[in-house]
Amino acid sequence: MKTFSDAYSSISKFVKDDRLRKSLAFQTLYIGVSPYQGPSLYTMIPMIELFYGVHFIKGGMYTLATALDQLFDELGGKRHYATPVEEIVIENKSTTGIQANGEFIAADAVVCGADFPYAMENLIPDESKRGKYSNKKIANMDYSCSCFLLYLGLDKKYPESTLHSIYFADDFKKNTDDLFENGVLPSDPSFYLYRPSLMDETLAPEEKEGLYVLVPVPELSKYDDWTNVSTQSFRDQIIRLIKERSIFTDIEEHIIMEVCYTPKEFEQKFNAYYGATFGLKPTLAQSNYYRPHNKFDYAERLYFCGSSAHPGAGVPIVMQSAKLAVEELTKDDSTV
Numbered sequence: 130m131k132t133f134s135d136a137y138s139s140i141s142k143f144v145k146d147d148r149l150r151k152s153l154a155f156q157t158l159y160i161g162v163s164p165y166q167g168p169s170l171y172t173m174i175p176m177i178e179l180f181y182g183v184h185f186i187k188g189g190m191y192t193l194a195t196a197l198d199q200l201f202d203e204l205g206g207k208r209h210y211a212t213p214v215e216e217i218v219i220e221n222k223s224t225t226g227i228q229a230n231g232e233f234i235a236a237d238a239v240v241c242g243a244d245f246p247y248a249m250e251n252l253i254p255d256e257s258k259r260g261k262y263s264n265k266k267i268a269n270m271d272y273s274c275s276c277f278l279l280y281l282g283l284d285k286k287y288p289e290s291t292l293h294s295i296y297f298a299d300d301f302k303k304n305t306d307d308l309f310e311n312g313v314l315p316s317d318p319s320f321y322l323y324r325p326s327l328m329d330e331t332l333a334p335e336e337k338e339g340l341y342v343l344v345p346v347p348e349l350s351k352y353d354d355w356t357n358v359s360t361q362s363f364r365d366q367i368i369r370l371i372k373e374r375s376i377f378t379d380i381e382e383h384i385i386m387e388v389c390y391t392p393k394e395f396e397q398k399f400n401a402y403y404g405a406t407f408g409l410k411p412t413l414a415q416s417n418y419y420r421p422h423n424k425f426d427y428a429e430r431l432y433f434c435g436s437s438a439h440p441g442a443g444v445p446i447v448m449q450s451a452k453l454a455v456e457e458l459t460k461d462d463s464t465v
């Protein structure tokens with residue numbers, strides 16, 4: 130927990146073998162920060178993984194969404210799908226509701242789960258209503274890295290091997306510098322493979338399997354040249370690496386379904402600012418109290434949760450964020 134050191138240096142004080150060092154340090158990438166830069170307190174991630182294990186939700190992460198949906202129903206909630214919020218309406222420093230589909234919907238309180246920096250710039254367009262979070266400040270904050278994803282459906286079942294595999298670049302330090310400093314697509318990328326149907330066979334038809342490929346890439350303020358041509362070429366480079374380095378040596382002949390996400394999709398589909406998949410980077414200056422608060426400081430009855438708000442990114446942490454936002458709301462509600 131040497132807060133002022135970085136993860137790699139702290140781990141190196143205890144572990145000599147560079148392969149072990151990397152396998153413990155890379156986990157800061159789970160929250161989009163470089164192991165050579167991010168505060169070492171995030172070495173708690175491998176500690177928790179190794180001591181307590183990892184939980185799996187049957188059906189995959191989507192089950193969490195459907196379970197929350199069901200609970201919301203049971204509690205009498207009403208959802209409006211495919212209805213983007215256009216504005217959070219604030220009058221005299223108090224939130225009165227939202228604007229959606231060109232209509233004003235009044236509310237006693239608003240909890241915003243959209244990415245905080247995006248929400249500032251787009252949902253509260255009047256800068257004078259959001260205190261220190263001017264457009265300039267938002268654009269200049271530090272953002273986590275992004276991800277290039279391939280979801281592949283394969284018409285073949287490969288021999289059982291590991292559920293999760295991480296392949297490190299030969300020069301991992303250069304790889305992370307490319308992501309966080311140089312703003313270039315890594316020429317020798319690290320990548321992660323996950324075979325969900327090894328764990329839960331309902332996730333693929335018989336004799337077939339799904340493969341999830343994740344490659345950390347820079348966020349869009351650092352690199353944004355995702356054209357059809359560059360995307361295809363990066364995709365081909367990753368498929369080549371998978372063939373060379375994993376058991377999927379003939380993968381290209383067996384891909385029957387393929388979905389690709391670049392940082393542009395994260396920006397366009399989910400309104401992730403700069404397509405930064407883990408929101409604001411958890412540097413010391415953007416952690417704990419210094420991260421955007423769950424209770425908005427500049428207007429009453431407005432609350433934020435999600436990866437760019439306190440405490441940070443990752444599904445369990447974002448769930449905590451939602452819980453904290455609701456606690457603040459409930460506290461305020463009981464004092465009105």
Ligand SMILES: Cc1cc2nc3c(=O)[nH]c(=O)nc-3n(C[C@H](O)[C@H](O)[C@H](O)COP(=O)(O)OP(=O)(O)OC[C@H]3O[C@@H](n4cnc5c(N)ncnc54)[C@H](O)[C@@H]3O)c2cc1C
Nearest residue numbers: 213214242243276398399400406435436442443444445447
């Ligand atoms: C490739 C990848 C792998 C990951 N793997 C893991 C993992 O293994 N374990 C883990 O714990 N975490 C993982 N994470 C991190 C985790 O997924 C995120 O931190 C978490 O989902 C963020 O939740 P959120 O609610 O802040 O954002 P989101 O899940 O993006 O939800 C925000 C929602 O708000 C919606 N929205 C945006 N703007 C509007 C608007 N104007 N009106 C209405 N709705 C709007 C968006 O469409 C979106 O659905 C991963 C992330 C990525 C990208």
